[in-house]
Amino acid sequence: MKKTYNWAVLGCGKIARKFSNDLKLLSNARLYAAASRDLKKAEQFAEELGFENAYGSYEEMVSDPNVDVVYVATPHSHHYEHTMLCLNNKKAVLCEKAFAINKREAEEMIACAQKNNTFLMEAFWTMFQPSFRKAMEIIQSGELGKLKIVRSDFAFNAPYDLEKRLYNISLGGGSLLDIGIYPVFAALTSLGKPEKIKTFADFSPTGSEETVNMIFKYKDGEMASLTSSFAGFSPTQTEYLCEKGYLILNARWFVPTHITVWKAGGEMETFPSEHKEGTGYQYEAAHVMECLDAGKIESDKMTWQMSLDLIETLDRVRIDAGIFFPEHDKKMFF
Known part of the structure; x- marks a missing residue:
């Protein structure tokens, strides 16, 4: 029991x-x-x-x-x-x-x-979504060949409001840590940490970044093109472009969604979401309790190293783009 x-x-x-x-x-x-x-x-x-x-x-x-x-x-x-x-x-x-x-x-x-x-x-619920795990299974199987490019976005129109957390520097406001973390996660979980990072950012009057465009380059030539923004809407999907085809985590890719796969010379195939009820937060909560049942203090799926790699990459993006949080970053050796 x-x-x-x-x-x-x-x-x-x-x-x-x-x-x-x-x-x-x-x-x-x-x-x-x-x-x-x-x-x-x-x-x-x-x-x-x-x-x-x-x-x-x-x-x-x-x-x-x-x-x-x-x-x-x-x-x-x-x-x-x-x-x-x-x-x-x-x-x-x-x-x-x-x-x-x-x-x-x-x-x-x-x-x-x-x-x-x-x-x-870290409560990165996407890691536990059935559709995301299915996509990773397909990519890692090699059936689409080597992964070469990741394109991922997350953007919506958030009208400028000084009272909102999204624009409040003291609360870590800005699109990167709020929603840009998802595209960065998509790149890290499929290609790993990048060798080089180049970013462009546009800032709101409060000093919080409204839009961030990121290019990640890897030592073997792989690349990731990532975007987060409060300025306008995007399809909010992730595309994995491979040597023998491609895979798309469709709209609102970070939650339970359907997957589109195309192999060179073949027909497009759709994998419907296996998600049945709720929003999708129950998967990470269930995993936490499985870990506690086993007496673990660290998840074997959303590991501490994954969280460290993610925040380190976000730090690199922020440094390159000039995104700073004075109340917190005084601890960092910028």
Whole structure:
């Protein structure tokens, strides 16, 4: 019989609401606690989603001995602080992406997990989507030949608003860490870390980058062309161009979607999504509990090294593009 885990949500925003709804699909997940710095907000969230308890401080929540695992869903500017709080109280952590603001923070988070022998994973839900895993299986099988080019985008129109997190530098605002992380992830999971990076960025009046175009070049000639933007809409798809054909993760490729495959000399083939219910957050949550069942403190799918490679690449993009977060980057050796 599976152990039932008491889940707590740290931060009661939009993504926490989606995650919590999907958590209900898992029989071994118990919606135990919701925490916000505003008790009323936590109570409303808990009542709406069905959590048993509400806390008006994160410190109070991590002090509850019944909390098994915490989903950190605050802005990424606060992921380091809140993850460290949980780990130092021996609470397993699933931390929303971007994992941290920079590599230094991520390294300290991982070191803290090791010191406290406590589970930690970046909540990169795409890694666990059936369609993404099917695409990786096809690419890695070699049936399309060697992968040569990755093209990936994520863009939507986000009207400029000083009050919005997306444009707030102190909260890590800008398209790169919010949505550009997805195209970068697409390149890393298929081609690895690039040898060279070239970027172009356009900035909003707050200093946050609105649009980023990235070119990754690899030692054997492979390339990736990646885009993130709040300025306009894109198909939001990822294309893997290979020597003997191509594969497309179709619109909204980072969530459960369908796959198109074409082999030279053949007909186009479509693989429908195997996803049946929910938004798709349940897959990563289920994996976390599998890891906890096995006594692991690190995932074997979304590894710490993958998170470090991802944040290191994002740091390289930021340095090349001139994207800085003064409140956090003073720790970095730029």
